[in-house]
Amino acid sequence: MNQVKISRKDLMSVESPGRYVGGEFGSVIKENVLEQLEKTGTCKEVRTAFCFPDVYEIGMSNLALQILYKCLNDMEECWCERVFSPWVDMDAVMRKSNIELYSMESKSPLKDFDVVAFTLGYEMCYTNVLQMLDLGKIPFRTKDRKENDPIVVCGGPCAYNIEPMADFFDLAMMGEGEELIVEVTKIIKKYKDEGKKDRKKLLVELSQLEGVYVPSLYEPVYEDGRYVGLNKLHESAPDTIRKRIIKDLDNVPYPTNPVIPNIRIIHDRAYLEIFRGCIRGCRFCQAGFIYRPVREKSSETLCRQGIEIEHNTGYDELGILSLSSSDYTGLKELTDGLLEAFEGRHTSLSLPSLRIDNFALDLMEKVSQTRKSGLTFAPEAGTQRLRDVINKGICEEDIMKSLSLAFAGGWSTVKLYFMLGLPTETMEDVEGIADLARKIEKLYFDVCREQGIKARRPEITVSTSMYIPKPFTPFQWEKQNTKEEFLQKQSHLRSLLKSKNIKYIWHDVETSLWESVLARGDRRLCDVIEDGYRKGCFYDAWDDHFKYDTWMETLTEHGLTWEMFAKGFDVDDEHLPWEHIDVGVNMSFFKKEREKAYREEITPPCRTKCSACGAQCFKVGECYAPK
Amino acid sequence: MLQNERSLEMTRQQHQTEYVVRCLFERVGVASFVGHLDLMHTFDRAIRRAEMPILYTQGYNPRPMMVFALPLGVGIDTLGDYVDISLSRVVDAEEFMEKVNNNLPRGVKLYGGINIDEPKNSLMSVVTTAMYRIKAPGVQDPMLRLFEKDEIKVEKKSKGKIVETDIRPLLLSKAQKMPEDKDICELYVCAGSVKNLRPDVLMSALCKYEGYDEDAAANAEVTRLSLFGGEYPKLLDIKELL
Numbered sequence: 001m002n003q004v005k006i007s008r009k010d011l012m013s014v015e016s017p018g019r020y021v022g023g024e025f026g027s028v029i030k031e032n033v034l035e036q037l038e039k040t041g042t043c044k045e046v047r048t049a050f051c052f053p054d055v056y057e058i059g060m061s062n063l064a065l066q067i068l069y070k071c072l073n074d075m076e077e078c079w080c081e082r083v084f085s086p087w088v089d090m091d092a093v094m095r096k097s098n099i100e101l102y103s104m105e106s107k108s109p110l111k112d113f114d115v116v117a118f119t120l121g122y123e124m125c126y127t128n129v130l131q132m133l134d135l136g137k138i139p140f141r142t143k144d145r146k147e148n149d150p151i152v153v154c155g156g157p158c159a160y161n162i163e164p165m166a167d168f169f170d171l172a173m174m175g176e177g178e179e180l181i182v183e184v185t186k187i188i189k190k191y192k193d194e195g196k197k198d199r200k201k202l203l204v205e206l207s208q209l210e211g212v213y214v215p216s217l218y219e220p221v222y223e224d225g226r227y228v229g230l231n232k233l234h235e236s237a238p239d240t241i242r243k244r245i246i247k248d249l250d251n252v253p254y255p256t257n258p259v260i261p262n263i264r265i266i267h268d269r270a271y272l273e274i275f276r277g278c279i280r281g282c283r284f285c286q287a288g289f290i291y292r293p294v295r296e297k298s299s300e301t302l303c304r305q306g307i308e309i310e311h312n313t314g315y316d317e318l319g320i321l322s323l324s325s326s327d328y329t330g331l332k333e334l335t336d337g338l339l340e341a342f343e344g345r346h347t348s349l350s351l352p353s354l355r356i357d358n359f360a361l362d363l364m365e366k367v368s369q370t371r372k373s374g375l376t377f378a379p380e381a382g383t384q385r386l387r388d389v390i391n392k393g394i395c396e397e398d399i400m401k402s403l404s405l406a407f408a409g410g411w412s413t414v415k416l417y418f419m420l421g422l423p424t425e426t427m428e429d430v431e432g433i434a435d436l437a438r439k440i441e442k443l444y445f446d447v448c449r450e451q452g453i454k455a456r457r458p459e460i461t462v463s464t465s466m467y468i469p470k471p472f473t474p475f476q477w478e479k480q481n482t483k484e485e486f487l488q489k490q491s492h493l494r495s496l497l498k499s500k501n502i503k504y505i506w507h508d509v510e511t512s513l514w515e516s517v518l519a520r521g522d523r524r525l526c527d528v529i530e531d532g533y534r535k536g537c538f539y540d541a542w543d544d545h546f547k548y549d550t551w552m553e554t555l556t557e558h559g560l561t562w563e564m565f566a567k568g569f570d571v572d573d574e575h576l577p578w579e580h581i582d583v584g585v586n587m588s589f590f591k592k593e594r595e596k597a598y599r600e601e602i603t604p605p606c607r608t609k610c611s612a613c614g615a616q617c618f619k620v621g622e623c624y625a626p627k
Numbered sequence: 628m629l630q631n632e633r634s635l636e637m638t639r640q641q642h643q644t645e646y647v648v649r650c651l652f653e654r655v656g657v658a659s660f661v662g663h664l665d666l667m668h669t670f671d672r673a674i675r676r677a678e679m680p681i682l683y684t685q686g687y688n689p690r691p692m693m694v695f696a697l698p699l700g701v702g703i704d705t706l707g708d709y710v711d712i713s714l715s716r717v718v719d720a721e722e723f724m725e726k727v728n729n730n731l732p733r734g735v736k737l738y739g740g741i742n743i744d745e746p747k748n749s750l751m752s753v754v755t756t757a758m759y760r761i762k763a764p765g766v767q768d769p770m771l772r773l774f775e776k777d778e779i780k781v782e783k784k785s786k787g788k789i790v791e792t793d794i795r796p797l798l799l800s801k802a803q804k805m806p807e808d809k810d811i812c813e814l815y816v817c818a819g820s821v822k823n824l825r826p827d828v829l830m831s832a833l834c835k836y837e838g839y840d841e842d843a844a845a846n847a848e849v850t851r852l853s854l855f856g857g858e859y860p861k862l863l864d865i866k867e868l869l
Contacts, residue, residue, distance in 0.1 A: 008848070009845035011660060011702070012701070012702050017701060017702070018661045018662065022657060023732055023734055260732075262658065263661055263665045311678070313672065314671070314674070314675035315675075345675075346689060
């Protein structure tokens, strides 16, 4: 069996060598497979390398990795191992010492695996996929891979528009992977049993599974530099690919025995996912649409799993995970149950995404180890008009009411998140952000006076990010703001937020400009991404390593421009590169929502009133709950 | 408030006595590439998984009550380090070790534990000496020659400045019975919070004074074999230093 060896000297020369050695509690070593490998160099089982295209500490914080690692290792016919992107220092060491990328568990070279599976959580990790294939000595392009090369697959939110990376993946899995990845693995097992004879035939067979997209079975067509649709290259390739969902979250495998890292990671806690989807329908938010319909886990299941996880992991913090914790119908039962169970055990709960009301404040007081941590609000836009445009169902009065309660309760730290560059935004809307921050500052002192609380210096943080139009949202056709527009808005806001109680945090514009190209790009970007990588771009998600100029230059070299992708699409007249993917929500719904946005009309949450988005087609969840 | 009650219940003040388990532990292989702080977290989680009643410190940021004899550098194996773990009730050391060992990652293992009353001297303060085994090509002879030197000056960074110190006094003795394998050297050096010689510093001195190959030094396998109290050559067993 091939095992990658790294010298002590090499390992000790990089930052945090613990990232590269494995050996964690809960990591799965299948001795029976190892034995076969040692004896014969091969095995009957399908060997899957689950690849996370970022550094270990981030990858190990990813719940999808832990879920799918469990699903695959629960299969007798599969052994799944983990692989992470080596940090730049280790990357250099590996190239210099000619060390191939290897798995954490058996230290096998990546190219010895049958399946190499990437999870794509954000567009900026694309170059790290190429880095990992490169260090793993696997051909980049699906067309260059031979029968014995690994099948390179992907999933995750970015898979919904995989076109910019389409040439590099043999297949993409749409939607929730727990069941689909098992089905795919079973077919690959058969392919392996039969001696890996016909790769093309395998891919065609896999393309028949609902949720599987095999990009090489289609060819994009462009006219006058515009994308006009896909040509099928094989008669049995499906016309549209519908995402997969899990119908019954109470009975789907959940990792209550996750891998526990030996070194500190970004989110060093256990996780409990309470529901999928979101009832809100904010028009900018891709997650709000692609995870529909809303499906909850019962509070009984969650209490049981939460207690199990806390015991099995030894973590002293359990993170409650969802897109909007307050919208979980069993939140009180769940938190009461867990708090009771954890009493005396030095375990705390963390509850992100809470809407601040009396119940939430009370809860925060109970669960938090540290006293009175900061409060976070995401009004996203500065004026009510623009909040209506984006369907952010939150008004100034709500914010002020919540904050009055919080300030009266002794809180004084508030974080406010906004986006710049939302559709229809004017300078007036930008100024609205500053107005809101100042009103909150005034409110703090007013509440303190009324309640007879000794006023401290409130800490109000305003943070703005750049809006990036994403596929599968009502704004998928919109134009992105230009660099100049973003910078102008940032500097205007900076000049308005001069109070010593208000801190303004702004983000790098250039990263967002490139992310927007990747998010709505098409297959012409495959060459650009490969070229950019060859010129040294990777770890683009890390500001220090992101090379904006290189990317713009590479686009130009391929006869493309930022404007071509950022200008968006004509809603009636143009094809979208992702239109063959079906997330359940109809294109016609997105169009209607877009029109409503321009009319500044809001759409109620699906729990209040069904807006017939199309997610009903999955026949489960909120769509069928009594209203 | 609920939280306060909870932390009180588990902290020292609530308990007149703490019940300490003093264990030896080994850390070998891939687990050795984990830093000292991370190793403490690893122990903490393993003890929690084993449902052992570990005590927490009081205050704003409660910490599990665990004392290590001597921090262990990244990349160094150990076969004989010590840790004191405070519990809120008596748990037989054998039972404690068995349950915690079932929950530790590969390469980390407790052994030789004893139940003791609250120690008067902290574990850290009793350590004076460490025995190391260094395995590297032909390392034994040049290492033994270092013992013949009167002084061994190495450069050390201290508060941003580079200072030269003599590490010769920190080099105590070679092992009573040196292994026949010339690639292995075993020796006693000063260790602890007062005087301490780090193995990597010793290896760099070896390169400087004996022209030992730097790559070989970087690849050397260093193992801490055991820790002692007392004063060399009258070394004392740490288990008896309460």
